[in-house]
Amino acid sequence: MKKIILFLIFSLFLFSCSKDVSLPEQKYFQTGSVFSGSIDDYNTYVGYLSGVDSVPLSTKIGGRVTSVFVSEGDYVRAGDLLLTLDSMEARVGYDTSSNILNNLSELKNTTSLMFDDQIKALNEKLNQVILGESGINTGLSDIKLVSEAQLETALTGLETAKTNLENTKILLDQKGKNIIDNSKNAIVSSVMLDTNIINFIDEILGVTEANKNKNNDYEIYLSARNSSIYNRSKIQFLETNKLYLDYKKLYNTEIENKNPSEEILLKALNDGEILAESIKVLLNLTYDVLENSVENVYLPKQTIDSFKQTITNFGAQIEASLITVSGEYFLGLKGSKQSLDDFENTKNLQISMLEKQVELAEKNYNQYKLASDSKIRETQTQTKVVSSQVEELKVNIESLKKQKQAKLEELDLKITESLGQRDSAGVMINSGEIRSPISGVITSKMVEVGQVIGGGMPVFIVSDESNLKLDILVGEDSLKNIDLGSEVLLEVDGYDKQLKAKVSLIYPSKEELTKKTKVEVILKNTFGLKIGSYTKVYLSSVDNFDFTLIPNNSIVSKYMIPGVYVLNNDGIVRFKNIEIIKSNDKFSHISGLKVGEIVITYGKENIFDGEKLR
Known part of the structure; x- marks a missing residue:
């Protein structure tokens, strides 16, 4: 009788699975992993999130605070202006130095243009003298150059024709x-x-x-x-x-x-x-x-x-x-x-045409050679250079260039001096401004508008929210189960899911008062968490982490038998029976599954055995 009942239950189960396969609609679901761990005796440690990277800001100079642009908890970007000090005297000095600098720059430009005009006039006169000298011999020199160019062109044409003939024979072969x-x-x-x-x-x-x-x-x-x-x-x-x-x-x-x-x-x-x-x-x-x-x-x-x-x-x-x-x-x-x-x-x-080209080029070369020899014999006259006038003009030009350089160097010294005075005033102005060096949150503000502060006084602390840390005091029973790099579970106030963080630092000695060890955990803030959020850390107090665990919200009861829907690599979901050994409010220690398998946690009520989900 017992075997018959089990057979009927199994038949009904198979029937329900076969019906599941036929449903084609796309369904919403979430999954969890089968993992190795322990659900026994977790210790809870609390603390507040803080930034891994925090930068204290202080003033370079003293003065009265004229403006404060942020409050504690405000988010700022790198370069944002946070505070200004009274800098009226420095601004007057800056404007005065800027006016002097502008006048000196204008004088330098005017002086440079004056010398440039004088040098230009002498150069134009020098060019006229040189042109007059060269014009004497231009006619004969041009004839010689033209003759030589024609002869060279004819020779090149002949050599090219011969080369073309030889190359063509080689290419044709x-x-x-x-x-x-x-x-x-x-x-x-x-x-x-x-x-x-x-x-x-x-x-x-x-x-x-x-x-x-x-x-x-x-x-x-x-x-x-x-x-x-x-x-x-x-x-x-x-x-x-x-x-x-x-x-x-x-x-x-x-x-x-x-x-x-x-x-x-x-x-x-x-x-x-x-x-x-x-x-x-x-x-x-x-x-x-x-x-x-x-x-x-x-x-x-x-x-x-x-x-x-x-x-x-x-x-x-x-x-x-x-x-x-x-x-x-x-x-x-x-x-x-x-x-x-x-x-x-x-x-x-092709060979016949190229041979005719060689013959024509050779005839052309001989004609140009005869004409060139005749014209070269006629080119005998040399010109004399009016050297004294040219040299005098060159000396005058060089003298003006040296005078220009000396005057401009004198003005450059004055410009450098004024620029230094203006930059000093600018440094004083900028020193009265506090800007954020990083993007992050103002975690501490220590000044108010109207307050008179001294140079070097702390005014703000800016913390980077992209990486967060939490310091907790851990007892001996939990400390033995963690190492550097160990993953721990977090619950952050205002965030509805458990998060994972890593142990980044375990202090070498216990605190005298509590006899506990300080541990630092860090996490990458991709969840929009806020600095100062109240946070719980769960650390196991047992030694055995080899139990097979699954999320409680993945368990389904069919015919009074517990089981889960397992999502295979091919996208097909299969119902598997399990045995529950022990549970807490979040996880169950079970048998019947392997670590690494994927189980359905949400949407399982509308899923059937054998159904293809993806």
């Missing part, structure tokens, strides 16, 4: 070699491709002795819908195979590992082209055979489709083997044949 190599490569490629196609078609049709029995299992199904196509394809195969054997023989005896003549290459290219056309017909007939074949266990549709795809690919390769273009070369059987036919005429024409 290489091009001819490349065309022959391309032709041999086209023949080698076509032989390999033709061999593959002939063997492939023969294995399908079974024509030759080597392959006649390979298609016995499915021969009667080949082209069963139109047997005449099968017969035509065999006849075409025999004709094509004869062309192939002749072509292969020519390749083996005259081309492979040899330097064939152009005549042999042209014959092989022509035979290869004829064979390629015959193969195209054979491929089309074989494709029609497969189109009219009957699918069966020996010749399934997948095999037929594979044969047809291979035939299609061979057809494309045959077309590519006939003619392709790579750069300036026509490749393939047709392309190589065309290149061989056209190359010799192109070569002779």
Whole structure:
């Protein structure tokens, strides 16, 4: 009777699971992890959150506080103005120094422009003298330069024409070699491709002795819908195979590992082209055979489709083997044949044109050389430089430059002195301003408006909220279960979820009064927590952390049997029975699950066994 009842319960459970799988809607759910730990005897420690990084701010100078822009608890950004002191005397000094500095800068610019105008006038006069001197000999010098340039140009033209001729011969020789190599490569490629196609078609049709029995299992199904196509394809195969054997023989005896003549290459290219056309017909007939074949266990549709795809690919390769273009070369059987036919005429024409260019350039060079020699003989007159006037002008220009430099250096000294006075006043003004060096929260404000303070007096403390810490006094029973880097659980007032923090510091000695050890924990504040928040820290007081634990809100009771929904890696949820060993208000010590498994915590009421959630 007991077995029957259990069987009925199990059947109902399976029925409910099968119904669950059929629900397709997207559902909201949350998950938790199965983890290793202990739920026994946690000690609670309390404290208040503070910033890991806190910066005390103090004034550089004394004075009366004129403005305070923040209060305790305010958030500030780096560079925000927090406080100002009375700085009227410093501002008057700053404005006076600024006015003097502006006047000196204007005087410096005026002085520099005055000297620049004088130097410019002397330079213009010097240029006029030099132009007059050079104009005496410009005519003859220009003639000489033009003659030399013309001769050099003619010589360059002759050398270029000769170089072009030699380079073209070399390039044409290489091009001819490349065309022959391309032709041999086209023949080698076509032989390999033709061999593959002939063997492939023969294995399908079974024509030759080597392959006649390979298609016995499915021969009667080949082209069963139109047997005449099968017969035509065999006849075409025999004709094509004869062309192939002749072509292969020519390749083996005259081309492979040899330097064939152009005549042999042209014959092989022509035979290869004829064979390629015959193969195209054979491929089309074989494709029609497969189109009219009957699918069966020996010749399934997948095999037929594979044969047809291979035939299609061979057809494309045959077309590519006939003619392709790579750069300036026509490749393939047709392309190589065309290149061989056209190359010799192109070569002779180019060489003839370049030889005529060399002849014309040589004639041009000789004519310019005769003219240049005649003009150079006429260039005998030299000019004299009016050196005294030029040297005098140069001395005067250098003297003005030195006077300018001395005057500007004198003004620069005065400007530097005024700039120092203004900067000193600016420092005094800035020293009367307190700005926040970091972004954070004002955790302490120690001044009020109107208060007179001395230099160096503390006025604010700014704390960074991005990293928070908590100092707690820990008893011996919990201290033995933590180390540097250990994770601990926190509950922060005003935040509804438990958080994890890490132990960052364990003080080396106990406090005299409490006989407890000070421990610091830190956490990255990605939760919007506030400095000063009341916080509880939970530390275990037991030694064993190897129990398997799950969140209590993941447990479901089915037919009086506790269990959980486990979310697998494939996104499918499965219901698993568990045994609850011990519980507290948050977690249960259980058996039946493995550490690391994912369980559903929220939304489990609408989830069914076998359902795919993601």
